[in-house]
Amino acid sequence: MLGENRNLTDFSSNDYLGVSKSKEIFKNAHQYLLDNNGVQNGATGSRLLSGNYSLYSLIEKDLSVFHNAEGALLFNSGYNANLGVFSSIPQRGDYILYDELIHASIRDGIQLSNARQFKFKHNDVSHLEERILFIKTEIKNNDSVIYVVTESVFSMDGDTPDLKEMVEICEKYQVFFIVDEAHSVGVFGKNGCGLVQELGLEKRVFARIITFGKALGCHGALVLGSRALQKYLVNFSRSFIYTTGLPPHALSTIKQVYKFIRSGSGAKSIKNLHENIDHFQNEIDRLQLDFINSNSAIHCCIVSGNERIKSIAKKMEYNGFDIKPILSPTVPEGKERLRFCLHNYNTKKEITQVLESLATFVI
Ligand SMILES: Cc1ncc(COP(=O)(O)O)c(C=O)c1O
Structure with a gap:
């Protein structure tokens, strides 16, 4: 209800x-648009059509630097970002290993993918390794790519996996590691950059999903990773392509919030x-x-x-x-x-x- x-x-x-x-962020976001020729109520279309105004690339560039990633792509929400990543990247014949308590948005993304899926016990690195070995040795499909996904702070438990150990396991078996940082950004790391960065793991993770609707108090989400990943999502992620872009006031607010957390x-x-x-x-x-x-x-x-x-x-x-x-x-x-x-x-x-x-x- x-x-x-x-x-x-x-x-x-x-x-x-x-x-x-924050009245100050509200006021600054409004003023920024007035001062920068940004008076427009809506995006007017998908970002692949008419909806990609200049504030998008400005923010993506700035946030890729702040989060120490090669590429950054804004999505309309964390739900959309997870749907887009998991439905488009893993292909038929690939595998997705997910923590049993993973967020519903990731589960829904996985459901839309053609990859096979297995869960591992919550925050249990040994069980994760067992699952990887099972796929590698029992199934023996050498062409398959394996993706592992977890959250740096679990939304319903608030706890945290041993991310360093997980990165090591993923590297040992050449598996792609994806971390949802929804509840970690704004809380952990220098200026709230997130736990992955606090631990210095950002270059060892395939993708990070950051949402702005939690500690950052506004709306939207960001996928961080390589430039190739960014480009791929622009062209294949349906939850990115088939929706109207965020309105300018949403982006201007994101800009002001990031200014605030760095102050x-x-x-x-x-x-x-x-x-x-x-x-x-x-x-x-x-x-x-x-x-x-x-x-x-x-x-x-x-x-x-x-x-x-x-x-x-x-x-x-x-x-x-x-x-x-x-x-x-x-x-x-x-x-x-x-x-x-x-x-x-x-x-x-x-x-x-x-x-x-x-x-x-x-x-
Ligand atoms: C771990 C996690 N990922 C993704 C999301 C979805 O983010 P958004 O609220 O921006 O759609 C949430 C929010 O409920 C979440 O807790």
Whole structure:
């Protein structure tokens, strides 16, 4: 059921840095268009037809430098980007290995592909290696390309795989590695450049998918990789080709958000977010609450049963907190959870209060 935001303390939105409500970014994005001959309400067509105005290449160039990639391609959303990448790149006879908890947009992209697909156990590098060996030795199809996909921060668990180990396994078996950085950009790495870059792995990953609707508080997505990858997607990715481009105000906002995260205030917002994450973790320990291990802005308390979790979320709402219950089948049965999203604008007091309130219902 669709709900509207009420005046509750926000522990549910993906707006980790509070960017979506920034008047300054809103004003600057508008002013930039006025100053740069950019007054236009819509893109007017697909980027392959009339919709590719100059702000596109300006931003793609700038973001490819910031994210240290040869090529960058903007998509209308993270959903569209994942659909485009996974439906167009792996071919018949190829294999896609995906973490069992991978995001629905990647699953949908994989469903549209002609490649064969296998899942591996969540964040389990040994199981991933077993799966690769199975394809390499049992199936013995030497022409096949294998793709491995994971998320640097899992959207429903908030946890992180061992990306270094995964890169090493992928290199050992000459497998292409793709990382969805939706919940990592804006949170990890210098100026929020993401976990892959923080670990210095960007040149060892085939593609990264970045979304702007989470910590960056606006809209759209970016695929980072080689120039050949960028060119390929422009010509073969149907979710890129057969849709109207983003309107100029969306691009102008992306430009201003990236300016913000590279500024002193951006760095301060990221630092505040991490202080809140630390405080949240300390309070979990103090109250002896059972949460999935996470260093990200997403923290989950498993409480099994759809009815029980809905009832706790309702009581938390009555106490003034907006926290979303995540029900099965979105997560496996028995793994229903309360999903807490932390922000730079949550106060330490609010964090303590929300966890003390939770403790009265779950302990
Ligand atoms: C891991 C992950 N990838 C992709 C997406 C889709 O991004 P967008 O909201 O920009 O379509 C999401 C958002 O739900 C996500 O959590």
